[in-house]
Amino acid sequence: MRPLPVISAKNLSLTFETNDGPVQALKNVSLDIEKGDFVSFIGPSGCGKTTFLRCMADLEQPTDGAIQVNGVTPAQARMARAYGYVFQAAGLYPWRTIGGNIRLPLEIMGYSKAEQVSRVGRVLELVELAGFERKFPWQLSGGMQQRASIARALAFDADILLMDEPFGALDEIVRDYLNEQLLRLWARTGKTIAFVTHSIPEAVYLSTKIVVMSPRPGRISDVITSPLPKERPLEIRETPEFLEIAHRVREGLRSGHRDE
Amino acid sequence: MTVATPSSGPSGRILGPFGSGVGDMRQSFWPVVTILGLLLVLWYGAAIWLNAAWTYDKATRSGATVTATSLVADTWAQKKPKLPAPHQVAVEIWETTVLKKVSSKRSLVYHSWVTLSATLLGFGMGTLLGTLLAVGIVFNRTMDMSVMPWVIASQTIPILAIAPMIIVVLNAVGVSGLLPKAMISMYLSFFPVVVGMVKGLRSPDQIQLDQMKTWYASASQTFWKLRLPASMPYFFTSLKIAMAASLVGAIVGELPTGAVAGLGARLLAGSYYGQTIQIWSALIMAAALAAALVGIIGLVQRVTLRRMGMAS
Numbered sequence: 001m002r003p004l005p006v007i008s009a010k011n012l013s014l015t016f017e018t019n020d021g022p023v024q025a026l027k028n029v030s031l032d033i034e035k036g037d038f039v040s041f042i043g044p045s046g047c048g049k050t051t052f053l054r055c056m057a058d059l060e061q062p063t064d065g066a067i068q069v070n071g072v073t074p075a076q077a078r079m080a081r082a083y084g085y086v087f088q089a090a091g092l093y094p095w096r097t098i099g100g101n102i103r104l105p106l107e108i109m110g111y112s113k114a115e116q117v118s119r120v121g122r123v124l125e126l127v128e129l130a131g132f133e134r135k136f137p138w139q140l141s142g143g144m145q146q147r148a149s150i151a152r153a154l155a156f157d158a159d160i161l162l163m164d165e166p167f168g169a170l171d172e173i174v175r176d177y178l179n180e181q182l183l184r185l186w187a188r189t190g191k192t193i194a195f196v197t198h199s200i201p202e203a204v205y206l207s208t209k210i211v212v213m214s215p216r217p218g219r220i221s222d223v224i225t226s227p228l229p230k231e232r233p234l235e236i237r238e239t240p241e242f243l244e245i246a247h248r249v250r251e252g253l254r255s256g257h258r259d260e
Numbered sequence: 261m262t263v264a265t266p267s268s269g270p271s272g273r274i275l276g277p278f279g280s281g282v283g284d285m286r287q288s289f290w291p292v293v294t295i296l297g298l299l300l301v302l303w304y305g306a307a308i309w310l311n312a313a314w315t316y317d318k319a320t321r322s323g324a325t326v327t328a329t330s331l332v333a334d335t336w337a338q339k340k341p342k343l344p345a346p347h348q349v350a351v352e353i354w355e356t357t358v359l360k361k362v363s364s365k366r367s368l369v370y371h372s373w374v375t376l377s378a379t380l381l382g383f384g385m386g387t388l389l390g391t392l393l394a395v396g397i398v399f400n401r402t403m404d405m406s407v408m409p410w411v412i413a414s415q416t417i418p419i420l421a422i423a424p425m426i427i428v429v430l431n432a433v434g435v436s437g438l439l440p441k442a443m444i445s446m447y448l449s450f451f452p453v454v455v456g457m458v459k460g461l462r463s464p465d466q467i468q469l470d471q472m473k474t475w476y477a478s479a480s481q482t483f484w485k486l487r488l489p490a491s492m493p494y495f496f497t498s499l500k501i502a503m504a505a506s507l508v509g510a511i512v513g514e515l516p517t518g519a520v521a522g523l524g525a526r527l528l529a530g531s532y533y534g535q536t537i538q539i540w541s542a543l544i545m546a547a548a549l550a551a552a553l554v555g556i557i558g559l560v561q562r563v564t565l566r567r568m569g570m571a572s
Contacts, residue, residue, distance in 0.1 A: 095568035
């Protein structure tokens with residue numbers, strides 16, 4: 001028997017009531033994410049990829065359908081601190097040092113002082129920011145700030161990492177570097193990652209599964225299981241296999257647009 | 261001493277919402293001196309112009325002729341001038357502060373202390389009340405809808421109209437002395453604190469609030485770890501306004517009671533007896549007091565925000 005999926009959505013729909021009338025952000029979305037998967041969500045603005053991620057995190061409430069995280073409701077999963085969430089902006093507190101920022105969720109969750117110290121040291125090591133513990137956020141570059149925010153999401157024992165365009169505001173070179181780091185981190189920690197992005201190369205490079213979404217109403221138009229090996233140097237992006245998947249993603253995005 | 265330029269930080273740097281203008285004393289020295297000099301010239305000129313009538317009056321009665329020199333000398337040295345010259349005020353302040361015993365009823369230090377104690381008590385109560393109201397408004401939707409209009413309405417009532425009421429009512433229930441004046445100070449000073457703190461406590465952005473939610477933080481954790489620290493720059497700016505308002509409140513509180521002590525009493529007594537020099541020295545003393553108090557808050561603000569990593 002297959003193990004229970006980590007995240008399981010069935011016929012999920014979400015309609016926002018706005019001043020201009022109802023907007024259907026998600027319509028009949030069904031998807032299973034298995035343990036250890038790296039799933040990317042890609043699609044144009046308004047396709048509901050961020051909304052879907054926020055539903056997993058209990059930050060939005062679906063209007064119809066069912067969603068389970070670790071076999072329970074998203075609200076129960078949130079209360080059990082089952083996931084770490086990385087937002088588009090680092091959102092570090094300017095009055096706390098990098099170490100203090102990473103300690104914040106640990107303080108909230110009631111970890112002991114000794115445990116806080118050892119965990120902060122460990123995750124700083126993990127995102128290669130050791131030595132920056134006492135620096136304030138403004139003393140770090142944007143890429144380093146975003147790494148600190150990833151460290152913060154890793155500091156507590158959540159098996160799921162939800163990432164909402166974490167590298168969207170960074171330049172290409174920093175982005176490549178962070179993508180490589182993220183893959184290494186994923187291999188070392190074995191976490192299940194859901195990753196929202198705008199970038200086709202990023203989605204193909206990172207994922208074991210790529211979910212292509214299309215807008216109005218937000219829905220899944222294609223799910224591609226990547227045949228690429230787990231070990232991925234940056235050069236893999238020039239291989240025929242990589243380009244073939246990228247092509248299929250692009251086709252998926254285009255077909256979503258043709259429907260309008 | 262290095263001169264801080266506010267824009268020199270890296271792009272990701274977050275400064276408080278109110279630039280801290282620290283460390284530019286050297287840059288501002290000459291402009292300040294120039295303006296001060298200009299004001300003194302205008303003041304001396306105005307003293308001649310306004311006091312000349314009395315000089316000519318006296319001369320006509322005694323049959324003396326007024327020369328340019330005697331005009332200037334007389335207008336700058338009258339006993340009850342329309343506008344006393346700066347040095348007259350300076351001499352009066354010197355005589356009533358340094359040369360008088362502090363316990364004397366004629367000491368300006370004594371009167372300043374009377375006003376200052378009411379100011380500080382009112383400021384403390386106003387800050388506490390303002391902060392509590394702001395917390396209530398931010399955390400409770402009903403309070404947000406119901407309290408804010410009253411807070412604003414309270415400030416549309418002229419303080420001069422309501423001050424005697426407060427004093428009379430409190431006197432009737434046996435409360436007199438410091439507290440009624442402090443109440444008027446509080447009435448004026450809680451308002452900037454409410455407005456500033458509501459804005460400050462609401463300053464965290466949606467991402468920071470969502471983050472707290474993903475960590476399943478309690479409301480009190482969100483308050484102590486996010487909202488309160490985020491509100492600090494707003495808090496200190498509110499305190500500066502509240503302190504100035506509090507001093508005005510204490511002085512106004514001394515006017516309708518015919519108080520015998522305090523800067524307000526000095527102003528009132530001065531105007532009864534046409535002692536313009538006394539009025540001006542009390543005014544200057546009040547201004548110096550306000551500047552000193554606001555300066556102290558500015559200092560605490562700088563030290564605190566620097567420790568928090570929120571200022572240069």
